[in-house]
Amino acid sequence: MAVTIHQLRKWKEKGRPISVLTAWDYAFASLLDQAGIDVLLVGDSLAMVALGYPTTLSLSLEEMLYHAQAVTRGVNHALVVCDLPFLSYQESPQQALRSAGTLLQQAGIAAVKVEGGYPDMVNTVHYLVERGIPVMGHVGLTPQSVHQFSGYRRQGTSDPEADRILQEAIALETAGAFAIVLEHIPHPLASKISQTLKIPTIGIGAGAGCDGQVLVTADLLGLSEWQPPFAKVYSNLQDSITGAVQQFCDDVRNHQFPQ
């Protein structure tokens, strides 16, 4: 049975942790889906891990649409959520509605994710939700603000900052967000937010107190050039792929393939 937003809320109530991974193409999406992942996020981290851009800021809505379409073709079970790319939603709620609508209509995703919990973004979330578009929030380290943060630094380390992040999470829930990503914040703060909110929190570098966990799939599989300190590398595909390709080259050069 396909995962629904309602199901995520039920899982939080039952204390059943939610698994989330990123996907950017058909091949990985179908593998992750068949392996039983709950939620697939077409995260704008694909700008870096799949397209070689230096940050997520360069990704366009058109590129995101292309990748989201490939992902949904591979998914039967997981809930598919898609990031709204930088500058495709910050201008106004109407701009966000057009961008989200394009992704829902043309890629068949179920929900969008937006970064930030400042008042204008909370209004945008409310605007989208009222018009039937489910929204996942994202607070703490929001990578589209990397320059504002002077790097991918942990957020919420001072009391006023921690309180601001808590208030943002509460405001996003009140605006109708169905879940919130908490990225790279102190673990006690993430636990407090998770206990305060009724909607599920999905942590990345935010500790075990969240209702679910997300990783960038390229980090989990050892495919990215650089991993953040909180990522766990479950498999080193970079070595496996390099080894297989070197073996193929040797076999061709030594007349071992085809035999």
Ligand code: KIV
């Ligand atoms: O783009 C992404 O991969 C994300 C996750 C890190 C949450 O937003």
